Amino acid sequence: MDQVSYRTISANEKIVKKEWVVVDAQEMIVGRLATAVARILRGKTKPYYTPHFDCGDNVIIVNADKIRFTGKKMTDKVYVRHTTYPGGQRFATPREVLAKNPIKVVEHAIRGMLPKHPHEGQNPKVININEIK
Helix, strand or coil: CCCCCCCCCCCCCCCCCCEEEEEECCCCCCHHHHHHHHHHHHHHCCCCCCCCCCCCCCEEEECCCCHHHHHHCCHHCCEEEECCCCCCCECCCHHHHHHHHHHHHHHHHHHHHHEEEEEEHHHCCCCCCHCCC
């Protein structure tokens, strides 16, 4: 066979069909829920997954206040944030965060599982304005 009879399909706007998915988080473990949702958001559940293109679905999570942690994470795990003022480091346990805003716990877990995009691809070059004609 002197030529390939198939071609690699790369996702684009014509191929990708974004859908809305509802996930019930009642009695689900936070890490396992976050892993499944992160896979759906990235599009890894689709047959035409392409890493550099957003081909994932939109996710709605209901009953986020009824999630659970394994072991003693509900009291021993600590979320750290900073107010940007000197001495402004604040600590909170999942129990405290769930009491105020249950969505924050799920968002924090999912955001940690999504890829980080450093701006390495942007290589700006320094130019001298006076030399441009």
